[in-house]
Amino acid sequence: MNMRRQPRFDLSRHLTLAMAMVAVGTVVFSFLAFYVAYTVAIHIAPQLFPPDYSALPSGWDLAIMGVVTAMGIALSGWLGLRISRCIVLPMHEVARAARAIADGDLSARANPVLEAPGETAMLVADFNTMAARLEKGAHNAISWNAQIAHELRTPLTILKGRLQGVSDGVFAMDEALLRGLLSQVDGLARLVEDLRCVSLADIGRLELRLTDVDLTQELAEWAALMQPTLTKAQFGLHVSCPPVIARLDAGRLRQALLALLDNALHYAHPCTLRLEAALGPNGLEIALGDQGPGVPEAQVEALFEVFSRGASAQNTHRTGSGLGLAVVQAIASAHGGKAAYHRDGTQSRFLLLLPQPALVSTFVPTGENLP
Template sequence: MKFDISRHLTLAMATVAIATVLFSFIVFYIVYTIAVWCAPKLFPPGFSAMPNGWDLVIMGVVTGMGIGLGAWIAAGMARHIVEPMHAVGRAARAIADGDLTARAAPLVEAPGETATLVEDFNAMAGRLEKAAHDAVSWNAQIAHELRTPLTILKGRLQGVSDGVFVMDDMLLRGLLTQVDGLARLVEDLRCVSLADIGRLELQVGEVDLRTGLEEWAAMMAPTVERAGFSLSVESASIRARVDMARLRQALLALVDNALHYATPCALRLVVRHQERGVAIHLIDHGPGVPLDQQADLFRVFTRGAAARETHRTGSGLGLAVVQAIAHAHGGAARYRWQDGHSHFIVTLGA
């Protein structure tokens, strides 16, 4: 037969009460027996340390009172310990049945350790609910982002097969553009997913950031200029241990974001020393990110209303990739509006 914690506590406290009373009486009579034997003159004639009827009655009353007090204390302790645990159990069973919104809410004030258990359980349940929600959202977003290029590819290829379109250079370049977009989307998803589980691997080497960034800026110049922008690098000769390929991927996402949303201007890539590592600023002339969107700017699949209207084909992954690569380098990505300019800042740890 299994007993719950409240019964165990009650039995334990009753046992302690009985043991305490019995131990007290036994010690009491042992001490008196030794005293009578060692110093009989201190006691009246015929004195005996053995209990008589009244002693046994008193012992029984005291034992009963001890058991009652112990049971009352045990019941109070059980109420404060067991009820929160029952609440955790009920919530756990509800979550196991599929209700991820279930939380443990004890009806009494729990002691420290039990309260911590309830708080930790609720925090775990919250993270589980968020993970499940994010998984559903990810699946929906990925399906949405893949559908458009796949539909275009299928439509064009079906048209070629039916003789509606001619496979000329222009059509072929258009199809390759869609394939490139798919490839980049898949790589962005892979990068963010690996970073989310802490498995984004870097091929780190010591490089001269100014040389590497200038070479990359020169390669990006034709694309940037076609959009009405220019790109310059402002950096001292700084050596750092980074994965240059991943860093270029992050900067490509930042530049691509600027080309779609910023006013045509001179983009400045500024590299600065900081206390630990370096900070790379991509600076444009705005119009900037609304204040209510800045907190979620680098989250996966986050796009503001204005962004969705002006650039309908964006995936909302670019800045999340930037954050993932920054975190992999021991740094972070953040946004700052300063002196009429947008600063997208990538910090890299030492």
């Protein structure tokens, strides 16, 4: 049995008692001060008072004092109850919800109290916000564990099966088998790096190695590196970038571009992709565009969230982990920017928006288009 400690005191009762004691003290002090003042005045200036005047309270004075004290106690008790209700009820709600959360019910929330003053109402609201984030964090942790296990299962099963086959003499360890095993290892390594990138970004610990990068040369080298993969998938790539020196992490930029390219190869129709960079009003804009079919409207809002994959992707050949666009958002956020998606007719554009406070521009009147 889960034994709960009872509260050592009731705040409402103590607050009411304190208010009553203040009322009694105030009345008694007022009467005492009144008679002390009159006693001093009689000794200093007796001619101001009748010969038989006495500062000591009479029966009527004591009766009046008793009535006033009783009224003060009643009024202060009523006020104490009202005030304690406004303060204690929200605290009871927070305590009840906290106990429920401690017992494992992460959906528990404190009910708002209409009579609560601003501070206690804010306490309830802040507690509910904290509880909602705790519930979301726990849900995300469970989802992450399930998704990671799901993504690791396939390559590990393939590796184990092939290696077991080699051990049993079923498969020959030839060059083709080695290439297949290495491709599975590469996939695992990329999945681990993507998970590491997203996890570090989620806690604000994704470190960047910022350098001044010749963006034109960087994009040209990356495009040349990706050309065999594009050709195999029957895609083309057109790069457009005016001469510009940008301060960013070149390695993370390539990781983000690779994630965008992988997303296009998985979901877009074979076409000529357009990789464009330009200086916009808010900094550097790098966009990768394809010819559709585009992202369904219902999926756009969660497009850059971790393990976000549409129903069509889950029901078809799609083999992506659902981490690619989350990695893009993580890298953009680490640079102080963001990732975005726009659709213009049949063309989809995935953008990296990177603010460049220290950007060194070497624009020329006419830009160059890289093949």
